[in-house]
Amino acid sequence: MPTFDFLPLLWWGLPLVAAPVVIHLINLLRHRQVRWAAMELLQASQRKYRTRVLLKQILLLLLRVAAVLGVVLALAQPRWQTALGQLLGGGRTAHVVLLDDSYSMADRTAGGRLGDVTAFDRGRLVVERICDELAAAPGIQELAIGRFSRFAPRGAEVGARPQSPFDVERQPVTPQRVQQIRDALATFAASQTDAGPREPLAAASELLGAETGSASAGVLWLVSDFRAKDWKSAEETAELLRKLSAAGVQVRLVDCAADADGSRAAEEPANLSVERLEIAGGVPATGVLVPMEVAIRNHSDRAVRGVPIELREDGAARPGLRIEEIPAGGVAAQRFEVRFPKAGGHLVDARIPADAVAADDTRTAVVDVADRVDVLVIDGDPRGGSGKGDAFYLATALAPGSGAPTGLRPRIEPPRALATLDLKSFDCIWLLDVEQFDAPEIAALEAFAKGGGGVVFFAGPRTKAETVNRLLHRGGDGLYPVPLAGPVDLLPETAEGSPDVMVEEHPVVAVLSGQRNPLLDAVRVDRFLAVERGFEPPAGSGLRRLLSLRNGAPLVVERPFGAGLVVAVLTTAAPTWNNWGRGNPSWVVVMLELESHLATARRKAQSLEVGETVAVELEPGLDAIDVDFSVPPDGAIVHQTAVATPEGPLEAALPSTVAGGYVVRWKRLDGTERERLVAVNVDPDEGRLERIGRERLDRTLAGVAFRYDSAASLQPDSGALAGVSLVHPLLYLLLAVLIAEQLLSHAASYHVAGRSKPSS
Helix, strand or coil: CCEEECCHHHHHHHHHHHHHHHHHHHHHHHCCCCCCHHHHHHHHHHHHHHHHHHHHHHHHHHHHHHHHHHHHHHHHCCEEECHHHHHCCCCEEEEEEEECCCHHHHCCEECCEECCCCHHHHHHHHHHHHHHHHHHCCCEEEEEEEEHHHHCCCCCCCCCCCCCCCCEEEEECCHHHHHHHHHHHHHCCCCCCCCCCHHHHHHHHHHHCCCCCCCCCEEEEEEECCEHHHHCCCHHHHHHHHHHHHCCCEEEEEECCCCCCCCCCCCCCCCEEEEEEEECCCCCECCCCEEEEEEEEECCCCCEEEEEEEEEECCEEEEEEEEEEECCCCEEEEEEEECCCCCEEEEEEEECCCCCCCHHHEEEEEEEEECCEEEEEEECCCCCCCCCCHHHHHHHHHCCCCCCCCCEEEEEECHHHHHCCCHHHCCEEEEECCCCCCHHHHHHHHHHHHCCCEEEEECCCCCCHHHHHHHHHHHHCCCCCCCEEEEEECCCCCCCCCCCEEECCCHHHHHHCCCCCHHHHCCCECEEEEECCCCCCCCCCCCEEEEEECCCCEEEEEEEECCEEEEEECCCCCCCCECCCCCCHHHHHHHHHHHHHHCHHHHCCCEEEECEEEEEEECCCCEEEEEEEEECCCCEEEEEECEECCCCCEEEEEECCCCEEEEEEEEECCCCEEEEEEEEECCHHHHCCCECCHHHHHHHCCCCCEEEEEHHHHCCCCHHHHCEECHHHHHHHHHHHHHHHHHHHHHHCCCCCCCCCCCC
16 A cells, blocks of 8 residues: 655644644734624624635635645655555664576676666666665664575685675665665676575575564565576475565565566577587597587577687687577587697687677586596406407507507406506406406496496306306396396398398497498307396386397497496407407497497596586695685686595685686695696576566465566666655645635635726
8 A cells, every 4th residue: 555755854844734723813812802883783794694704714724724734745755655665664674685696697688689788787776776765764774685696505705605695784774884885786796606596585584584483574675587497496485485475574576687577579689508518529638639519509589590609729719610500499519629739637618709698608628638548458368468369359449559549548457457456547447258256356346337437348258147147237236237148149140131230329339320331231240148038127227229139139238337337248359259340440430439438427527617616635645735726717816725624635625706717736745736627617507598477477486475576667767666756746736725825815805895986
């Protein structure tokens, strides 16, 4: 219900309204009765018209009272207040303002074009206006202000995490304090985080006492762009708002998006995100071409054509790419190759032209390049090192020679080495027709795979199905992907032209898929290990086929194990049960692709999202405790001292605040320098600018009493926030009252009739 608001000091002028009545009473006291016979006739006439004269006098008195009241009210500058005016009423009221500073608030789209004003700029103006109104409102108004990113569980500020996430602690509002808040707001900018409303609302609920049921008069202001990503499925957020509403807190939602008032044009500029930049195979070793893939997502509802991609390697420009078309709501990817002459960490950046949101137009990847990558080959041949055995054919495929550098360095060892070697130093482990495994060897293999390593089993004459099932498969709990029945001969095909090996849908063999492949047509399989009849993989096991035989039996299968992958090749690596490795180029291609596929998890360099912590573990007794973090984009140095973690090791950590490549440097006690690169990127999903819309928001927040406004209706020049001024209407009304008073005064007073001129 709208109310009136007045300047409180001018209420002291209201007693002046009684002045006309007092003057009238004083005049009555001054009258003295004098009896005069000549007045008898006049008194009789007065009694006849007394009622009419009295009504005129009362009306005249009321008009004079109204005139004085009008002057006082005009000086008091009353306003007809909206609901906002009611919220800023008297008494003690706590106001909590939560300002969304996730990077979608950097959206600078308005009216179908790119402008200079962002959604965050509109949000800051709303907060300033709220502060101004609180300073002018009667009663005690308390205020707390917090940005979304400061409540995120991953931290936000460089250095130690602030004790309180609120930028402005809860305190009474004064004109001086408002100016300080204005100065602070001028320094705020949209962050590069994807912080949502849940954590800020939980903190606001605690501050307002809603969690304990002790909430006093309070107002929650949620200033955001209300993207569908955060509000489509927001059960926890809705529940927090329900608690606040049930506790008597007034909930105000202020929408800062450009189209909050329906003003955005249909043909709005598209927002594109660099969604992915990563190694797409190969071996990251010195002098070796490494394929990389960059993927761009189109968040708009129309196709985008001709998107250039700028690429940089270690800060130096390299030839760029161009994507011809990205479908509406889709992703387009393109590959390129990099080659690094030096070992160590290297930064690769991909950038697209600036659009509605700039934060997701760039992505960084770290490529850790080694001189050579070690691969462990466990040879099950007790004679070892045979020039015609499994190890020879596999090692030749993985490292053909200097003419075709692959970056791989196979190391051939017997099975007992599994329990003695540090398996973490190898990308993959290949086990070739091993007859028996001891318990320590199995435990080491399983730990390696669970930690993200790749393991490959090749079958052969020494592989015993009963041993594999009992020690390695263990009913599906062990490493081996499938239970085995035993060796089987592949019967000759009666029909001509049917190849022995069939390609399944899998990235390792994608290069061989398609129409009839002459390389695979030449592969002949004579013998293989059959899977137990009737075996069906459990749902969710992740078991996949890479290659099958023409009789439908699996030849190569894969299954996840922990964070790693395990592959079983149910035939020999040497041309004993097949002719695959005897000069067929597809043998080398598939082995290299398989090695790259299995090592992906271990080769993947660390990539964090903005807000997560860049950390490095140090070795006590070997590393010094002083660590320097070089922070993008200008390489500013932040010094940190490593401290002991609850788990034991020393750790130096720095919360990330911006995207880019972070460089961590420290020294060992022997004086040698160490360096590590970490890529920090934004969450590309935050660039999806789809809006929740008022109708869907009402459904999401069912049971919450809230008011929804656009930022435009709460701007500083908007009467909707401050109320409608009544000064001008009062002045017009006062003028009308004064004119009416003069006319009635003239009509109610006595006037001597003018003398008529004598007739001639």
